[in-house]
Amino acid sequence: MEIMPGEALRLLGEGKARLIDVREPHEYQIARIDGAQLIPMHTVPHRLQELEAAADESLLIVYCHHGVRSLSVVDWLRRQGVEQCVSLIGGIDLWSRQIDPQVPRY
Numbered sequence: 001m002e003i004m005p006g007e008a009l010r011l012l013g014e015g016k017a018r019l020i021d022v023r024e025p026h027e028y029q030i031a032r033i034d035g036a037q038l039i040p041m042h043t044v045p046h047r048l049q050e051l052e053a054a055a056d057e058s059l060l061i062v063y064c065h066h067g068v069r070s071l072s073v074v075d076w077l078r079r080q081g082v083e084q085c086v087s088l089i090g091g092i093d094l095w096s097r098q099i100d101p102q103v104p105r106y
Helices: 005-013 025-030 041-057 068-079 091-098
Strands: 017-021 059-063 085-088
Touching: 005 017, 005 059, 005 091, 017 041, 041 059, 041 068, 059 068, 059 091, 068 085, 085 091
Parallel strands: 017 059, 059 085
Antiparallel strands: none
């Protein structure tokens, strides 16, 4: 249900995954990973069909600030039958520390 930042970067580079940011818009304004689609956690149930369709095309890598909310979203999506999704371990914070230090930490 989880993926390390390095493996996520590899899959994104190969075009096998897409990023879903489940943080709030104000957090997205502070820091974001290029190419991520913002779908705040509270809107996920309303966008289930959109996420199901996206998961049919590629692995959804869901992230938040530290990986707690995203893991909750992935758990919920899987219970809805969306298997092609994983949570980014450590969220955008670990991504900033391990992959892209240009992403601000907060």
